Amino acid sequence: MLLAGFRAELLKQAEPEAQDIALAIELFTSGSLNTFAQPTNVNVYNRLICYDILDLGKQLLPIGMLVVLDNILNRITQNRAKGKNTFIFIVEIYLLFQHEYSANSLFTLWKRVRKYGAFCTGITQNVDDLLQSHTARTMLANSEFIVMLNQVSTDRMKLAELLNISNLQLSYITYVDAGNGLMKVGSSLVPFTDKFPLANKQNWILLLMSKRECFAK
The missing domain is CATH 3.40.50.300 (P-loop containing nucleotide triphosphate hydrolases)
Incomplete structure (x- = not known):
C-alpha cells in the first residue's frame, strides 16, 4: 500500500486518533513533500541496489532514511526465505545518527540482520x-x-x-x-x-x- 492509500484508510476511521494521524501525514501524501507517496520507477528486486540520499532536503531526509531502511529490511527478510545472504554497505553512516528515528531503526537493523543471513558494514x-x-x-x-x-x-x-x-x-x-x-x-x-x-x-x-x-x- 502506498502512503496516500494509508492516509485514505485513516480518513475512513471515525476515531479522532486516526484523523490526527491523517492530518499529520497530509504534507507527505498530497503536499510538497510527497516524494515517497508515489510508486517507484526503480526495480527494487535487482541483485545490486544503491540508495542515494544525497539530494534529499532537510525535511525529507529523516523520512527518506526510514523508507530506505524499511526497504532493506524487507529485502533481507525475502532473501532469508530464499536461503540467500544479503550484504549491506552504508557509506557515511554517521548521517543516519543525526535523527532519532533513523538511528533507532538502524540500531534494530544492525542487531537483527546477522540472524537473517545478512552482513551490515558501516563506513565513515x-x-x-x-x-x-x-x-x-x-x-x-x-x-x-x-x-x-x-x-x-x-x-x-x-x-x-x-x-x-x-x-x-x-x-x-x-x-x-x-x-x-x-x-x-x-x-x-x-x-x-x-x-x-x-x-x-x-x-x-x-x-x-x-x-x-x-x-x-
Whole structure:
C-alpha cells in the first residue's frame, strides 16, 4: 500500500486518533513533500541496489532514511526465505545518527540482520560525529569487526577510550600511509599493512577508501 492509500484508510476511521494521524501525514501524501507517496520507477528486486540520499532536503531526509531502511529490511527478510545472504554497505553512516528515528531503526537493523543471513558494514570518515551518538557508540562497541585507517587526534582518543586501545596500538593509526591501520577482530586488536597495485582492476573499490576512515560490521 502506498502512503496516500494509508492516509485514505485513516480518513475512513471515525476515531479522532486516526484523523490526527491523517492530518499529520497530509504534507507527505498530497503536499510538497510527497516524494515517497508515489510508486517507484526503480526495480527494487535487482541483485545490486544503491540508495542515494544525497539530494534529499532537510525535511525529507529523516523520512527518506526510514523508507530506505524499511526497504532493506524487507529485502533481507525475502532473501532469508530464499536461503540467500544479503550484504549491506552504508557509506557515511554517521548521517543516519543525526535523527532519532533513523538511528533507532538502524540500531534494530544492525542487531537483527546477522540472524537473517545478512552482513551490515558501516563506513565513515567522521568518527567524531559518529561517536557523539550514544546509539552509535553502543553499535560500534558491540561490532565484531572494525577496520581503522589513519585517524586525526580527536578521533583517535575517542576510539581508544571506546575500544580500549593502547598508546602503542594507536601508533598504527597515527600519521600512517594509505593501506596501514588497525583491526579489531572480536576482542583482539591487530595492526596491518597492505598494498593494492593500481594496475589490479579487481581491487579498484579498495582504492576508493580514504586515509581517514572507520569500517565496522
